[in-house]
Amino acid sequence: MAEGTRRELFTILETSSADADTVPDGGETPVNLSMDVRWFEIPFREPEEDEEQDEEDGERENGCRSAGGAEDTAGGRCDIILVTGNGIKHEEEHPEEERYYSVSYNCSDDSDIDFSDMEEEEHASCFGLDGDSEEEEDCASPHFWGEPDQVISIEPFSVLSGPQHSLGSDADTRDYFRLLFPDSLFEHMVEQTNSYALYRQRRSGKSDPHWHPTDLREMKAYMGLNILMGVNQLPDVDMYWASDIFIGNAGFKKTMTARRFEKLTQNLHLCDRESEPVRGERGYDGLYKIRALLDVTENTMWDSYTPKRCLTIGQGAVAAKGRFCPTQYMPSKPLKKGLRVWMLCDSRSGYCHRARIYVGRASEDATVTALAYRVVTSLVRGLEGKHHHLFMDSFFTSVPLMQRLLRDGLYACGPTEPGRRGYPEVLRPCNVGKLSPGEFYQCQRGNLVATVTRDSKVVSCLSSNSAPGLVGIGPDQEQQGEGDDNWTDTPEEGGVSFGVPRPLPLLLYQENMRGVDLCDQLRDCYPVGRPCKKWWRYFLWFYVNICIVNAYVILRESRGSVPPGGCNGKHFTQRHFRVRLAQQLIGDYQGARGMERAARKRHADSPIEYGHRLERMSERSRRCRNCTNKGLRHESVFGCKICNVHLCRGGCFSEFHK
Structure with missing residues (x-):
């Protein structure tokens, strides 16, 4: 294959770390990603007949063999791009079948790129369609998804974000x-x-x-x-x-x-x-006992910190001891049983912008998807049209929700259940078959990209803020040599080997889904x-x-x-x-101890400050230390064992310890 054609199929975008670090929060980069990751762009491209004609006879048999597993299980036409250290092979297409996207990797050394340098084209709408046709076509339609060959459109984030207050430098x-x-x-x-x-x-x-x-x-x-x-x-x-x-x-x-x-x-x-109000009455509120607190804190939390570009939506847990009806069993959380709270947090700092308490599923929430849809739309109310990037877990992510967020000017990314309505049929586990580590398949509908890949396990995800065909290979931290700051591909040399390639949606999720967990860590300490x-x-x-x-x-x-x-x-x-x-x-507050002392029946026998207590010292009485200091002679069998002195049971005990 000619070198010019090879550059068209496999594009390496190079950026220095210094330039990437200077990109502001509201710049062109849709997300913040680690500079230790090696990036590759593998755009989907249909083969030209004149280029394929020379290699068709020699490569057809091997190409079909490499794609056999996917073709047999998914029943669709495959456009396989095989990336190796020696070059790139673009295999033959099967025109009578449906296509989807598969990539395998063995990456070379000179491939450090940054996502911030990608050029984005403007589209008429987030799905590449006009608004009317988008509303009419159902996401469960067999013609909804297409090939991953479209350029996504991501509007820049330019909102002034961060703390909003007028406190001076002397604030405490x-x-x-x-x-x-x-x-x-x-x-x-x-x-x-x-x-x-x-x-x-x-x-x-x-x-x-x-x-x-x-x-x-x-x-x-x-x-x-x-x-x-x-x-x-x-x-x-x-x-x-x-x-x-x-x-x-x-x-x-x-x-x-x-x-x-x-x-x-x-x-x-x-x-x-x-x-x-009593349960069943008009105006009953399940959170009436804390409604005044919720009304105030919801406004102060939202007004004191303007949300930044990357936000996390996740589930928090509140430890509770008791048999309460709102208590939930959450096997995926460190706290297995507790009260459930959904939170909208900043992906980097862990600041909690909003929290929603789960008190039971509403009658209209017939399914988990409907409940998750209502939770997310409630948490992001007020962010419409500001082009934030939301990262959610599999409980929330669904195709109808991603469509709604795109219409509201919000981008999202997160894993999902492959059996949910609207997810591509060809990307479901029964059709994809067994995947190798790093191999992934993608389908696209405008900005909406569906991906199935194998990392430690098979993961299905949806995203609207990542272009198809982008992959990153991060360093294996376990292979890092001590005292060596350079990354290498050979563990024997004391460096770091790069691990399994991951598609961009999975890396975005791993880098930005830490907000709720960080907030929980700060709260639980x-x-x-x-x-x-x-x-x-x-x-x-x-x-x-x-x-x-x-x-x-x-x-x-x-x-x-x-x-x-x-x-x-x-x-x-x-x-x-x-x-x-x-x-x-x-501050300097000290309670009215005199009112407490008056209600006690045996004031002298009660403990006082610093752990001193009036107790029986011996059977034989001895002189009271407090009376001796005043020139008086009184004896007592009681005293303070900590001070090792005898004291009268009257006011001498308190007077001596002042």
Whole structure:
């Protein structure tokens, strides 16, 4: 085959890493991909008769043999492009049968390219059709899919994205958290908590002598203690107020008593119970108990950070202990059983823009596809026409959803179930047969590309933001030699061998589907809240935790590597952010310990600050240390074993430890 023809069939686009790194977020590159990947473009092209005539007799037999497996199983005409280190062979077509696309690889060394240099042609519509014909033709039609020989059209992303706030350089962690969780929510919690405490007393018919109304300062201090419990995790709440000096926390004891913390936890509420609608009544809301929280945080999360180009839609899980009807079994998640939440997150930072709580399938959601369709359209509302790139898992991805997103000006990519409506019949496992690692087949309909490939297993995916025929070969990380920064193709030389070729849709998904997982990792490192018997409490602490993670992401992107003023150390991690936020929420608040002491029957026998306790020291009485210091002579058998002194049971114990 002539060298000119070979360049037409197999195009290598070369770009330096320095030029690719300077491409802005809103530039021509539809996605951000690793520069360690070697890229190849293998465009689909029908053979010309004069070029095929010379090689037809000698190559027909071998070409049919290499494509035999695909032809036998799929029953379609194949246009096989075989890429080898020695050259390219374009096999003969079978005109009486239907075609699809197959590629095999053995790549050479001089093939580093970047997707950003591809030239894109403009089309009249995202499917290459006018709007009326697109709406009329069903995706399940046998003529819907065609050959992967069309150029896709991707509009550039030019929206100003990132944190949106007016905080100055002197802003601290509390200011960033206030962007997501404003003081109005604390005031609402104070009002409804006091109201619910009175509601419980009226319902029981007796007053609670250990309860007094809370206020804004105490509610913030209560929230700060819950945040610190996620950093300093103990198996039981009472252990934070333990008398053991190795377990008890002096800061917790100074802020409020264990009984006060327990009472706040019992009466914590976010809604008016007396006006709550009953199930079956008009206006019933399954999320009524946290509706006020959802209304506020949904707006603050969306307004504080404008979504960037690449977004992830995935499923999150909230750990819950109890028998709640919304609890789901999720075998694909690290947390197998819990409360399900669907999230829209930034692919790079993990910032959560929106979250939707699953409370049961609606009556109109007859199938999983219908439910996934409604979830995605709800999460992306407000992004229409801005040309974002969405990455979803197989639960959501379907042909009707991809069509809807394209009509709304949104591009998407993700694996799918091959048995769903609209997926090409020729790409289903029963028709494709056994694939070799790196081999893939594709069909196309305008911007919509269907791909089936074999990586660690057979994967079927749909994409509307990747051109057909593009493949990348990433380095095998396990083969990297220590202390060697250069990539090589020979593991024996101490370098890295390049692994199995992957089509572009699969690489896009692997590079940009980390958003929800990253958000879950940041959230699960320091969980907020304790297990309880009320399901809505788990969602309350879930949103508090999400607001903390989002505030940390905003601070990190707004300030870069510069920590807030007064923070020592080079690194300002999420742990430092949470500890500093809790300290600022607590401030100098100290609970009304006198009101707690008055309700106790045996004040002197109760533990006090720093783990000291009044106990019987010996059978023989000895002089009280506190009275001796004042020039008095009194004896007692009681005292403090930690201080190893005898003290009177009256006020000497408290006075001595002040």
